[in-house]
Amino acid sequence: MGGGASTVKPTTVPERLAVNSFRVDEEESHIVVDQELCRTTGSGAAIIAVCPAGVYSEQDGLILVDHAACLECGTCLAVAAPGALTWRYPRGGFGVSFREG
Amino acid sequence: MTSDAAGPDFDVVVVGAGIAGSVTAYRLAERGLSVVLIERGDVPGSKNLSGGVLYGRVLETVFPHYLNEAPVERRITRHVTTFLNADSAVSLDYSADGLAEPGNAVTVLRAKFDPWLAGKAEEAGAFLMPGVRVDSLLTGPGLDGATTVVGVRAGDDELRARVVVAADGVNSFLASSVGLRQKQPTNHLAVGVKAVIRLPRADIESRFGVSGDRGAAHAIVGDCTLGIGGGGFIYTNTESLSLGVVLRLDDLLRSGHTAIEVFEHFTQHPGLQQYLHGGELIEYGSHLVAEGGYPMVGEVAMNGMLVAGESAGLAINSGLTVRGMDLAIGSAIAASDAVVEAVAAGDTSKAGLAGYRRRLDESFVMQDMRTSARAPKFLERNRMYGPYGELIADVLQNAFSLDGTPREHLLNVARHALRRSPLTLRQLISDGWAGVRAL
């Protein structure tokens, strides 16, 4: 087994996202959280845990959303309690564009 | 694009130029139907991601020479299954060159493969509309009083058709909007987190023991997912590797880990560096996988609409392989035949479209979904993801680490290892039996 020097370079989420191609919709966000429901249902913690892009974070009890980083998998919606999250695909032509897939 | 309420603009609107949508559109256009294929990505494939092993025999029935034409990466002749522990690994290596001729499985990168497939549909006469997100279905009351889908709405535009084929993928917003699908429990879904790393061809060939256009598919279970239900994969492309983890959502949530942590643990795992080292990251993505198996497939037809591909819940995770692309193709074949039949008969009601479900049931799609019906349950047995790999490693360590003490018979070694393991013989037998039945 390898190890030590010969490893694949560790990367942070922002570094990984930086190699992707995105066209960010500056006018509207495709993600809206209901702060109250996110808190009371535990959905806030759940969406932070599952999101591979680090779109969600918590600050002073509020869920912050960085919709520009979204990889459009829909995982957050799948774990959120009904109503806690409004999530749809970005408008046509916006969002991530995979070049490999 | 608005039309007077009476006539449809097209025979068929297909939503989603993924695998299911493009094959459906191709086969309908081939048969002379007017088809529009709507895709939210600027280019087909630009929103799509898979692990990348296409079990392509079924595609050969649609495009007999696709292996020579399509942008496929490598023909898989080597399947390696690894139980990865924190500091040991046990692998089962199955290689057979016969798997290459004719191609049993090939690796594909969807951003390259899907444009080719959508191009086939266009050549056959389908009208491709990329960069357009369908927002909702147009519905009206049917003759039988039940809701009938009569078209789609995208922004201010409305497109009417005799039949809408929803091939919009695992999130299946369209099917949900008309009640064909319910919100899925978290144990029916897994998140795939994937990276593509560039690696010189020569390194791929020496590290994976393949040459020419041959390739390897590694399935990895155990410590690489920190014991979370699912697994890891490393697949060889021509000059890159597809790698990542698939994590069942209920288990991920229970684990207290984040998906990001598990992905990073996987890519930094010492047991995998022999394959990955020096690779340059060129893409990072994620996508859901339907893992509910047969129980997740609900209604696939209603008045004026069919649901195809993963939006119908058609995907199988056996623990060692994820299959969705071949099932998407199989369902596209069934869907397009049923639509041709219904349009010809002038009956696109649910009854008129019933040939879809019948064809699905008769084809390998539903037969495999049924065969693997027990697989998700089997995979829920969490012992599969930790103790087993350790048990096997323990046995092999005893067999291979010759420290001067007399060797025991392997069976005794196994018995002792089992005693040290949290597993009981009864669990071993029950899991083994469940596994044989499920896989």
Ligand SMILES: Cc1cc2nc3c(=O)[nH]c(=O)nc-3n(C[C@H](O)[C@H](O)[C@H](O)COP(=O)(O)OP(=O)(O)OC[C@H]3O[C@@H](n4cnc5c(N)ncnc54)[C@H](O)[C@@H]3O)c2cc1C
């Ligand atoms: C990590 C991972 C590994 C996998 N590994 C494998 C594997 O090795 N082998 C295998 O066979 N399968 C694998 N799968 C599963 C496979 O990728 C899917 O099952 C398959 O892509 C499903 O095809 P589809 O055509 O049904 O849906 P998709 O390929 O998802 O296509 C849906 C299309 O619809 C479009 N769309 C969605 N909504 C709209 C809308 N409202 N308007 C317009 N367009 C829309 C999307 O942009 C997309 O192009 C894997 C999946 C993942 C996530």
Ligand code: SF4
């Ligand atoms: S869709 Fe996926 S990437 Fe986007 S916010 Fe939700 S979990 Fe994160």
